[in-house]
Amino acid sequence: GENVEQHPSTLSVQEGDSAVIKCTYSDSASNYFPWYKQELGKRPQLIIDIRSNVGEKKDQRIAVTLNKTAKHFSLHITETQPEDSAVYFCAASNRGGGNKLTFGTGTQLKVEL
Amino acid sequence: GAVVSQHPSRVICKSGTSVKIECRSLDFQATTMFWYRQFPKKSLMLMATSNEGSKATYEQGVEKDKFLINHASLTLSTLTVTSAHPEDSSFYICSAIPGQEQQHFGDGTRLSIL
Numbered sequence: 001g002e003n004v005e006q007h008p009s010t011l012s013v014q015e016g017d018s019a020v021i022k023c024t025y026s027d028s029a030s031n032y033f034p035w036y037k038q039e040l041g042k043r044p045q046l047i048i049d050i051r052s053n054v055g056e057k058k059d060q061r062i063a064v065t066l067n068k069t070a071k072h073f074s075l076h077i078t079e080t081q082p083e084d085s086a087v088y089f090c091a092a093s094n095r096g097g098g099n100k101l102t103f104g105t106g107t108q109l110k111v112e113l
Numbered sequence: 114g115a116v117v118s119q120h121p122s123r124v125i126c127k128s129g130t131s132v133k134i135e136c137r138s139l140d141f142q143a144t145t146m147f148w149y150r151q152f153p154k155k156s157l158m159l160m161a162t163s164n165e166g167s168k169a170t171y172e173q174g175v176e177k178d179k180f181l182i183n184h185a186s187l188t189l190s191t192l193t194v195t196s197a198h199p200e201d202s203s204f205y206i207c208s209a210i211p212g213q214e215q216q217h218f219g220d221g222t223r224l225s226i227l
Contacts (some may be wrong), residue, residue, distance in 0.1 A: 032214040034214075034215065034216075041204075041221075041223070042220070042221075043206065043218040043219060043220050043221055044157065044206070044218050045218075046215060046216075046217075049214075049215065051214075089156060089157070093214060095213070095214050098145070098162060098170075099145070099210055099214055099216070100147070100159060100162060101147070101157075101159065101208075101216060102159070103156045103157045103158075104156065105155075105156050106154075106155070106156050
């Protein structure tokens with residue numbers, strides 16, 4: 001089955017700096033890669049996603065890049081703000097495989113003033 | 114749109130009790146829903162895929178008789194934790210897919226077994 005690794009497990013940045021979180025996946029059949037933000041005790045919220053037919057997607061301060069050959073994808077957050085502090089999860093799924101999501105281990109992002 | 118409602122949000126009960134958790138898609142129909150379990154400071158682990166009108170598909174290592182899943186309608190899936198014990202204490206979250214691949218999550222249920 002799919003295995004998703006995520007790094008780093010914790011990340012501290014100064015407000016206004018950029019944050020980058022990286023994930024690798026093992027199953028070349030995976031074709032959908034969402035990123036979720038989860039605050040303590042809350043539901044995971046989709047912040048951005050990318051499909052395997054594109055290499056990059058951007059939404060305001062958030063961007064995701066995908067390298068299918070290397071099987072890795074990354075989340076980039078620019079101009080970080082304190083409210084960006086949360087746990088971020090990457091995930092991978094194969095639409096042809098029933099859309100089951102395999103999650104990464106999570107990154108605790110702390111944006112310091 | 115694409116709202117998933119989960120109930121209850123918090124359950125505290127005695128060991129040996131069975132607990133039912135409901136997951137509803139409020140503004141769309143979902144032939145497939147997913148149930149996850151999340152331990153503190155850990156990732157979400159898929160427990161099972163709930164299929165409307167048929168048996169759920171369980172992930173390896175998940176006990177079918179322990180975690181009963183019923184998906185009797187296109188908007189409701191239930192997870193029943195039978196004869197719950199303290200080790201079953203966890204955060205349980207459901208999700209559903211309104212369209213293509215995007216999974217929308219419920220608010221989760223924090224289950225505490227005393």
